[in-house]
Amino acid sequence: MKLVVTIVGKDRVGIIAMVSNILAENNVNILNINQNIMEGFFNMVMIVEMTDSKIKLQELQNILKEKGNEINLDIKVQHQDIFNVMHNV
């Protein structure tokens, strides 16, 4: 199952490391990363594969949400299909 992870918030050192670590710990593979800084705000979109993951989607959502809240980041994890259906005929 492919997921889209979006991270938005104030930039600081170590955001990518923090998120990647959590994904690696849970055997979630990163397929694609797109990241930039707009007006001091950190924006990142990751496409990840969690077929072999040790945890369920909802658990991953909760872990990332909690971690994000600690450092003022909004982290969303969504099934990729919502974007596929909306933007592809």
Added chain:
Amino acid sequence: MITINDIIETNRMITENKLDVRTITMGISLRDCAHPNIEQFCRNIYDKITKSAEFLVKTGEDIESEYGIPIIHKRVSVTPIAIAAEACKTDTYVPVAEALDKAAKEVGINFIGGFSALVEKGYTNGDRILIKSIPQALASTDIVCSSVNLGSTKAGINMDCVREMGEIIKRTAELTRDREAIGCAKLVVFSNAPGDNPFMAGAFHGVSEAEKVVSVGVSGPGVVKHALEDIKSADFSEVAETIKKTAYKITRVGQLVAREASQRLGVPFGIIDLSLAPTPAVGDSVAHILEEMGLESCGAPGTTAALALLNDAVKKGGLMASSHVGGLSGAFIPVSEDAGMINAVERGSLSLEKLEAMTCVCSVGLDMIAVEGEVPAATISAIIADEAAIGMINNKTTAVRIIPVPGKKIGDSVNFGGLLGRCPIIPVKSQYSSEAFIARGGRIPAPIRSLTN
């Protein structure tokens, strides 16, 4: 391949423009629950509903969290109770409404619809009992919705029922007067009611439907308005194109949710209802779309044309996005549920009479309109007759959901809370009587356009 812009656009629609799926509605046939003993019948329907919809709420919540799209309501619609309960030896169906309410609360859904009768051509005994039971049924339940279809293009208009519904609406208001006459907010009178509508208060599981179906009602007026903000000076061809593209995107999400819900519940997919359903929240208004097209305030001359374009473009855009489209599908104009409509009424630009014109081109009809409690039953019946006639002649669904609030006057307002919103009391401009007209009764014959064979 999806791009980062696609992802940002979708998430902005959800967070900033309030894109949501309004409802997943499970339709359940109650035709196999019939029993002469009403207590046994109530047990039968309670068991069937609680068993069939046991996982509906959980499934909705799972889909919501996996895809990150809010699913506001989970609902159930059932076979019109006038049909399902007809075998019961009884003179009231109030206990049936109470059983529906109890079953709905047990499975945790937001509304259950189908306390309904289809009487466009005439009454059966069950229809008579049902309609007489409506005021008490709506007063003694919380989330049961009721509807009566009293007209159609094929059958004409049952004017006996039109007369009766004026009185039933008044009585319902009276019995729920301590709660701002909220009973009337859960009661809708139809012409050409579809049997696959997932939206309340008019949802019921039509007699030609399968044993169970899952249907989805989308929403998203905020998304359409936002899209139009980017093309301020464009002509109407471009406005229509933009609405079509947006409606396509919104409907694709609805289709995805419907497919997933159907698969996970093991219940066949019914239809997607393409309706743009507003909420009282800021940024979720159909009136604001019309104003974005260039009207200073909803209700100004041009409003009907703007709504016609919107309603048509929504359908054209949504059609290709779903394998089965049905229900009401268009733009709703419920006054109390739409912040822009409420403002327009308050500033005096939107009247009951203009709303009637708008119902010729919107997806349904006069919806969530609060009037003075003193408006006579015959006037309410006559408003219903006008709407039913618009539906009958134009081969479209029309409806009336009107709330004559006891004790309230022009200048007052009522607050129903939640999705039902709040509404200033709207004046009925004509003070002249329709009493003798409504007293005639009988049937308005089916129009010439019903003879299509």
